[in-house]
Amino acid sequence: MALLTSVIVRGINNLSDARYCAGMGADYLTFRLDPALPGAVTPELVQELSSWVAGVQLVGEFGTLPVEQINALVQQCGLQQVLLHGPRRPEEMAELTVPALVLVAWIPDMLPEDVERRFQQQAPHVGGFVFAELPPQPLAEAQLMRLTEQARLYPIWLAPGFAPASVRELIEAVQPRGLVLEGGNEIRPGLRDFTEMEAVFEELEID
Numbered sequence: 001m002a003l004l005t006s007v008i009v010r011g012i013n014n015l016s017d018a019r020y021c022a023g024m025g026a027d028y029l030t031f032r033l034d035p036a037l038p039g040a041v042t043p044e045l046v047q048e049l050s051s052w053v054a055g056v057q058l059v060g061e062f063g064t065l066p067v068e069q070i071n072a073l074v075q076q077c078g079l080q081q082v083l084l085h086g087p088r089r090p091e092e093m094a095e096l097t098v099p100a101l102v103l104v105a106w107i108p109d110m111l112p113e114d115v116e117r118r119f120q121q122q123a124p125h126v127g128g129f130v131f132a133e134l135p136p137q138p139l140a141e142a143q144l145m146r147l148t149e150q151a152r153l154y155p156i157w158l159a160p161g162f163a164p165a166s167v168r169e170l171i172e173a174v175q176p177r178g179l180v181l182e183g184g185n186e187i188r189p190g191l192r193d194f195t196e197m198e199a200v201f202e203e204l205e206i207d
Helices: 015-023 043-050 067-077 090-095 112-125 141-153 164-174 195-204
Strands: 006-010 028-032 057-062 081-084 100-104 128-131 156-158 178-182
Touching (some): 006 015, 015 028, 100 112, 112 141, 156 164, 178 195
Parallel strands (some): 028 057, 057 081, 081 100, 100 128, 128 156
């Protein structure tokens, strides 16, 4: 299914999510492989789930895990990218064996020059910025303008925080690199409610 923008689905922890999101056209599936992160999964589970999907990039999420351990998990799980929960020193970034995205916080009252400095410092070392959250919708005019300016200068992915019906409008206005969705838990093995996620995918579908 062709989508209006690139989609990252975070926190995959079951086969239902993995197969559904891949089938709906998501580009990236992330797995929280750092044991210190809530909802962490094992490398063995990632290997098992990845054997059932095709056409998506596998991404590992990491907090403060040392780079050498991240690289070992990249190789073990066949990851194509990593998503870091915060910036690392440039020398650490250079040691990663795959490209990195970095999770950033939305700070509504942050001065534009401080936002710009934050992105400028990290941009040479990362493949993009993933917003952990957005403020309640609708965005104020100044917020929308600032976000649009950032999207023109840097590859950013927007996180949830809006109603499905406003997704297309926001994507067309801001034109980010992509959208971030959050995976969920199965009701029981093989059974999962995709009502909310399906509504977003439908908004993103290209007719």
